[in-house]
Amino acid sequence: MCAKYVILDCDGGSDDAWALLLLLHAERNGMVKLLAVTTTGGGNTTREHCARNMRRILKAYAREDVPIYLGAVEPLLGSNDDEKKYFHGQDGFGDCLDASDCEKVEDFVQPLHAVSAIYELCRKRPKQITLFAIGPLTNLAVGFTMYGEEFGAHIKELCIMGGNYQGVGNSSRAAEFNFHSDPEAAHAVLAKAKRCPITILPWEPCTDKHFNVPISWRLEDFGARAAAAGHAAITMLNKVESVQWLPMRFPNWNPCDAILVAAWLFEPQMVKKHSTWNATVDLRGTHTRGQMVLDHLREIEKYPENVRILEEIDNECFKRVVEWIAGLRKEV
Amino acid sequence: MCAKYVILDCDGGSDDAWALLLLLHAERNGMVKLLAVTTTGGGNTTREHCARNMRRILKAYAREDVPIYLGAVEPLLGSNDDEKKYFHGQDGFGDCLDASDCEKVEDFVQPLHAVSAIYELCRKRPKQITLFAIGPLTNLAVGFTMYGEEFGAHIKELCIMGGNYQGVGNSSRAAEFNFHSDPEAAHAVLAKAKRCPITILPWEPCTDKHFNVPISWRLEDFGARAAAAGHAAITMLNKVESVQWLPMRFPNWNPCDAILVAAWLFEPQMVKKHSTWNATVDLRGTHTRGQMVLDHLREIEKYPENVRILEEIDNECFKRVVEWIAGLRKEV
Amino acid sequence: MCAKYVILDCDGGSDDAWALLLLLHAERNGMVKLLAVTTTGGGNTTREHCARNMRRILKAYAREDVPIYLGAVEPLLGSNDDEKKYFHGQDGFGDCLDASDCEKVEDFVQPLHAVSAIYELCRKRPKQITLFAIGPLTNLAVGFTMYGEEFGAHIKELCIMGGNYQGVGNSSRAAEFNFHSDPEAAHAVLAKAKRCPITILPWEPCTDKHFNVPISWRLEDFGARAAAAGHAAITMLNKVESVQWLPMRFPNWNPCDAILVAAWLFEPQMVKKHSTWNATVDLRGTHTRGQMVLDHLREIEKYPENVRILEEIDNECFKRVVEWIAGLRKEV
Amino acid sequence: MCAKYVILDCDGGSDDAWALLLLLHAERNGMVKLLAVTTTGGGNTTREHCARNMRRILKAYAREDVPIYLGAVEPLLGSNDDEKKYFHGQDGFGDCLDASDCEKVEDFVQPLHAVSAIYELCRKRPKQITLFAIGPLTNLAVGFTMYGEEFGAHIKELCIMGGNYQGVGNSSRAAEFNFHSDPEAAHAVLAKAKRCPITILPWEPCTDKHFNVPISWRLEDFGARAAAAGHAAITMLNKVESVQWLPMRFPNWNPCDAILVAAWLFEPQMVKKHSTWNATVDLRGTHTRGQMVLDHLREIEKYPENVRILEEIDNECFKRVVEWIAGLRKEV
Ligand SMILES: [Ca+2]
Ligand SMILES: [Ca+2]
Numbered sequence A, B, C, D: 001m002c003a004k005y006v007i008l009d010c011d012g013g014s015d016d017a018w019a020l021l022l023l024l025h026a027e028r029n030g031m032v033k034l035l036a037v038t039t040t041g042g043g044n045t046t047r048e049h050c051a052r053n054m055r056r057i058l059k060a061y062a063r064e065d066v067p068i069y070l071g072a073v074e075p076l077l078g079s080n081d082d083e084k085k086y087f088h089g090q091d092g093f094g095d096c097l098d099a100s101d102c103e104k105v106e107d108f109v110q111p112l113h114a115v116s117a118i119y120e121l122c123r124k125r126p127k128q129i130t131l132f133a134i135g136p137l138t139n140l141a142v143g144f145t146m147y148g149e150e151f152g153a154h155i156k157e158l159c160i161m162g163g164n165y166q167g168v169g170n171s172s173r174a175a176e177f178n179f180h181s182d183p184e185a186a187h188a189v190l191a192k193a194k195r196c197p198i199t200i201l202p203w204e205p206c207t208d209k210h211f212n213v214p215i216s217w218r219l220e221d222f223g224a225r226a227a228a229a230g231h232a233a234i235t236m237l238n239k240v241e242s243v244q245w246l247p248m249r250f251p252n253w254n255p256c257d258a259i260l261v262a263a264w265l266f267e268p269q270m271v272k273k274h275s276t277w278n279a280t281v282d283l284r285g286t287h288t289r290g291q292m293v294l295d296h297l298r299e300i301e302k303y304p305e306n307v308r309i310l311e312e313i314d315n316e317c318f319k320r321v322v323e324w325i326a327g328l329r330k331e332v
């Protein structure tokens, strides 16, 4: 089996951490080759906090060799902090870890900007790299603006966690957090990535109605077993996610970014339903700014299909993936 | 059993006709008292065509005594014919009936404007009249503007066919026909009807995914039986709906307006799922203009619940309702 | 000279009062015949306060015979009180007059709604009535929606105080008060009044940069002379306008509604510059909602000219008009 | 006198060429030091055509040493070619020059991207470089997104040709070409450049109403004199501007980009009126998308002044500037 190249473009929350852990474990098993972690501000936290959090995971996993690049500082139009819901704390990791555990950001990040790094890496391995975009799409939108269609032409496949397809919002009443954090970027990426296939995990399949991994299973059952097995990164995430999840009293654990990566690694088992659409992002709606909009009229000549949407995920399979990451099982 | 007062505010399509037929049959069975039919332009057809079509049904049912009032000529902002999809033909009835079968509109409609008629009728019987709004909501929006909150305070209950709740559009990619035909009116009614409960049948439960009454059952099986039983109005609608439906090759028959009235008359059997929400209508979205938007954040203090949404309908039950209208069965 | 028929559709501020006074004085001089005063809510004050204020003027002028009709309660979309700047006080007259000086509103207003009154009056005298619209355009927009193009076809001429043409706002940063109070209505009237010429006095020619009648001239010089001459209505307005203007420390007096009527009565002397345009009203702009927008590309085939804009007014002439109203001079 | 550092960020039209020529002549006179020419697509032409046109001027002026950097390929949201008015031809220079006169773009442009070049140059000489932005503001917006507020903090002064302040449009009915070509970029720059003063020459002072340099003076009188004097670059522009201007039958010559540079170099003589405002750019208006909007309410605490607007320019002085460039006069 030949390892697939991947880049992780993330915004540093605890589910971004799980996505990274999953890629690292997949790499250990010869399934992927992780070329870079790129960060973006304007989502869960600043690009520097994001870099620090990802560095913590890499360190706990003894993979400080993976290069981290700092990306966009802000969304295209600037941030509207007033409107935003912070779920992951100010630092993306629940503000519960000791800052002294981490080197200075400037000491471990690469000198190149994330946008340039993505562009250069993909140019060197055209159509060979899968890009996971699990934060606001600012870095990608900037890449398309700076380099045009060519930017997307070199990417093999774009896998996005973000948006919604039935109008269910978690950041505003009708918009999902990643898209709502930079609606113009989301719009631009869907419009400009004509030469690169896109798979999207939207918000709806991650909601309680569709995805049921009890938070008690995550924090008590599984969390205890992983800690007992001595998994340093998961032990750290036990703390982070307890701080984030327990006060909210949400019944289920849905680390969306990791669900996307799991769906990509184990599609036949993980994905129970998917469909293809022409999708765009509304920018001007009073309530629907940042909402993804599908072409329900199916006017395919005018609006060709540009995204594949994952509609239903097998949560039992996802539990097995998580146990696999923790070393608690050999196979998924 | 005490008959409930109803007014039918409609835009003259064939499903409006079915809604009227259902009310007439319910009246014959002592369930309701139909006080007026009011018409609106800017939806399926002009307010005059609408009046003519409803008059045809009333005549075929020997109920010329039911008064018809002409309502709004246009949507609040004027019509955008370019954007619209006409399903019911220019005249709302598939353009297939002989115009000579009908009196002149001015000879049979009431002199009062529909908006004034609704206002006066409801003032006389405060909180006793259920208003079915099965076209664009223009007449109601005008009433709220002219008379303020008082206009709604006299209405017992507002039952609306229109809008959507999962972003599925049939008039634009993200908007349903009735709301899209006058988005400002839909917005205004949801915002202003604070003293009058609202039930909405949106588009999604009427789509193939959720509602399956085969068009062949309608036009061949049931249509033949109703014609054989000598039902004049249904025989006329057999012709109208054949012209409308067959060229489209839609698999299912979903006369939305009639489904709403049936759900109201027979709620326990008809309605399998409903929920309450704060809902508004987006006016400014590029793609979501006219889309209904639910408050998925459930910020109830700021945005109190204002609508009840019918999410799932029993289509087998609806078939029984239709047979009941045709006199093919005694009970639903 | 043959008197011209006029209707005054107003929202009850002190400049509405001056517009009424000017029409009453013109009528006394055989220049016009005032058929009705119609009121609208959603502008300076409620429709009832508006009626009361206009009644005060009519009484002070001994013209209780002029019929007053109550119009729209609210703007088409409902009011956004948060966004509004009240200049004229809660009651439109600076909240400084004794409420006991006035009869009950229901005792002196006509039973018919203003929209119906305008429609009926203009139908009876087609193309003979000039309609002054000096508040939000809600009544007219409702008329066009209820009756279609025919509503405008009977009006001889529509004279509007409202809007702007260089982006200068007084209600929001880019919108004028009357248009901003019901942007949809302003948009609809400009779009639908195809069979009726429109003259607009926008905000810019009324600003200090273009119009200089010192408030001291108004309140001290002229006000004292009119009071000395025993003009009851102006004496009342001396009080009202002192309360409104002095705390603001605005240097100039610009009773916009009266300037419009004066420009119409004495156009050759009053109007120094005018131009014709295709104009519309922006509804969706973040900052430009309610702004009037001219077709500076002059794409006349697609967008025919629909308004005449008064760009510059002679303020010295206006002072003479005011003195003429007060009986301080025989001619303008 | 100490030369001031400048960078020219342009989109390659003939007025961009005049702006460059003016800077080159100023440099020859020891007034400025031109560090770089950066190009952007999405305005008059592609970034490559822009580079080629600027190279032609540099060559004609024997200044091939000035580095040219390619910038953004597209606007942030992608281009809407349908809506755009091309004044300068497909290639920005009237499509009238022989393509063979120019080297390959890749052979003379710098390897660095314009956004990085601007960032690096300004970081090296913090608060010493004046940046002229005379095309769509895409490069600057990308810089602010990638590097945050720091990007602007290093710039001494930003001089922009673009936008409007009285709603006069030349690209759409209410928007000016440069801002309309990338409204999001214009919005972002005005919002984010908090640590860098901005001077704007909007469209209105360049219109016939305010600026009168007859096209006949430019092409016949002055053009002939400059050609006779053997000025190679102007001789080339004689051809280019004849092709662009004459078919349009515009009466006046208004090379906006050069007017801005002239106003900066010779402010006391050139600028007859200026004012400071809080300004933003409307993004969502149906007609006002891309329009600049001033805070006419002057709510300075909430919206601090962020731009200086040049309202009136002395066109006689500009003619002297142009003659100075051509070597036809020693002083302005
Ligand atoms: Ca994330
Ligand atoms: Ca209907």
Ligand SMILES: [Ca+2]
Residues within 6 Å of the ligand: C010, C011, C012, C013, C015, C016, C044, C134, C135, C257
């Ligand atoms: Ca007024």
Ligand SMILES: [Ca+2]
Residues within 6 Å of the ligand: D010, D011, D012, D013, D015, D016, D044, D134, D135, D257
């Ligand atoms: Ca330019």
